[in-house]
Amino acid sequence: MIARFCFWLAAGLLTFTSLHAQSSYLLRPDRVFDGESMHENWSVWVKGERIVAVGNATDFPAEVSQAEVVVLAGMTLLPGLIEGHSHLFLHPYNETPWDDQVLKESRAYRTARAVKHAELTLLAGFTTVRDLGTEGAEYDDVGLKKAINEGIIPGPRMIVATRALVATGSYGPTGFGADVAVPQGAEEADGHDGLIRAVRTQIGKGADLIKIYADYRWGPSGETRPTYSEDEIRLIVETARSSGRPVVAHASTAEGMRRAIQAGVETIEHGNGGTLEIWKLMKDKNVALCPTLAAGDAISQYRGWKKGQDPEPERITQKKNNFKQALSAGVTMVMGGDVGVYAHGTNAREMELMVEYGMKPLDVLKAATSGNARIFHQEQQIGSVKSGLLADLVAVRGNPAAVIQDLQKVAWVMKGGKIYKTP
């Protein structure tokens, strides 16, 4: 009896200690990518939710001797990766077409999926996502984000757009009788009063940014044409900005891009129809491009392209040229793939394609960490392995600066000092 009593007493003390002492880890990978460059034989000391020291462990304060040592042999440690364009409330279109997801899937069903998607994303090493619209699931991204932040479910940090804004009549699903009211994948709003009210409502409900569709496939023959006027976009930007929030624009035509850039959006999503003039304008106005290469690659494959066997489809060749042109014009690249069109947890596909289309692996790593952090105004918290920042850290087997595919070999994941995955 006494032995058992002592056991429970000890267990109780242990629980008490672990609840009240800050966790402390000394991480020893083969190398560290700090968000800018690669460093061999660096160590990282994490205490509580933050990084406290980085570099040669012999230079760390004596207190580090009490830290739990985590040897990450054969691995590269990186800042937690930042997905620049996700839709946690969508799943691959070859499983269920977008129209059917919006029209036929219940909110509860979509949320259940989103919970799973969030976990897959985190375990793939993506500790933050900029989630650009629930596509008909209302403000459910705000609730998902809250549940993650409270530790109820595992998932990445979320920067959320909520419903997104579209010009009336321009978006989808379409193809129904004129008398039928069809739920849309985003909020329709137009004109002075309508736009101001919609922007403020989304902000009030929890939007971290406002996403607009500056063009869409609503031309007379179904071709992509601009939607909002430049004045409307400027009004959206002014309204959002006075609350401290940025605006980002889906845009694929040169004219849609031009209006959005001139009106003050911070990033252009897709940008397929960019021209030399547009790239120059983006560079001059410091507007970044989120190219979403993986979405185009996935959609072409859903339409029957057997990658590696069949000749390259025209739209892929065009996208490659467009990406190279933007790169050489000096446009800043966001790493964001429009994941949701393809499977959550395979976010690194975008990074592989960025390399395949002509970007250096180290530059792609930078874009997905310190680059995205800066463009999304998060650089004081995440995106680098630096003392004082949140301990969002990922270890992959191998060296992704040499072989970008090594990003698929995520072996260890930490978010805010908490370990979510171990080898």
Ligand SMILES: [Zn+2]
């Ligand atoms: Zn998207």
